[in-house]
Amino acid sequence: MIRRGFTLLELMVTMAIGGLLLVLAASILGQAGRTYTRGSDGIAAEREARAALALLSDDLAQAIWHTDSKFLSSDNHGWRQDELGLLSLQAPDAQSTTGRNGDLCAVHYQLRDLTLGNQVVRCLTRGFHDSGTVFPALTEKSLPSLFAPRDQDEPLAFGVVAFEAHALVREDDGELRDWPPDPTRTRGPDFLRIRLVIARRDLLAKLTRSADWDAHRLLGNSSSAANHPQLEVHESLLRFGHHD
DSSP states (O other): OOOOOOOHHHHHHHHHHHHHHHHHHHHHHHHHHHHHHHHHHHHHHHHHHHHHHHHHHHHHHTEEOOTTOEEEOOEETTEEBOEEEEEEEOOGGGSOTTTOSSSEEEEEEEEEEEEETTEEEEEEEEEEEOHHHHHHHHHTTOGGGGGSOOTTOEEEEESEEEEEEEEEEEOTTSOEEEOOOOTTOSSOOSEEEEEEEEEOHHHHTTOOSHHHHHHOGGGOOGGGGGGOTTEEEEEEEEEOOBOO
16 A cells, blocks of 8 residues: 655645635634624613613603703704703702702703823713702802802713703694793793713724814714714603693
């Protein structure tokens, strides 16, 4: 019997095929890893957005209209950075023991830049004042002072590019239309259409300064945010509860 080994050409062909298979396997694994990362980033952003919207929904559902309520809209390079300040009925366990003397509290929502390590991150924050602070402010007619930002305001969602709070009123024909803020109005809006635009982790890592959050080339524009692969858009129609 004649034993025949592999020729050099056969070994080279075998090694080439093996190399191609390794490259293909690495590509598949890399794509799977990127898909997993995008999925986990999307889940994390959605979790934050839903938690923020749930708290905002509770505050708005128990809102009491006051002429000093704050509905401020601002545009920053096409990205809305709205601000809300309102009175809301809160349960006793939502207030501090020493600061509670009723159920009428003040809440304040706005975007703020927070420094985390060496990076500036834009966050949706919630300011809160117990009823013990609200009633003196009402008596002294200094309620707007409760809607100013404070260092102790709670960050609700991180990496927020835009926060929109579009006030709406239901007309007699049943249609929802814009609610124009007017100091002489005795009634607040019926609904707020809330829109949050949140940066995913890959984009978040590239936005390190306040200026980046204002107009970074990677953000694109607000009109195409829903189609941006690195942005999460969350919208909800929330009722503005009490008008008494």
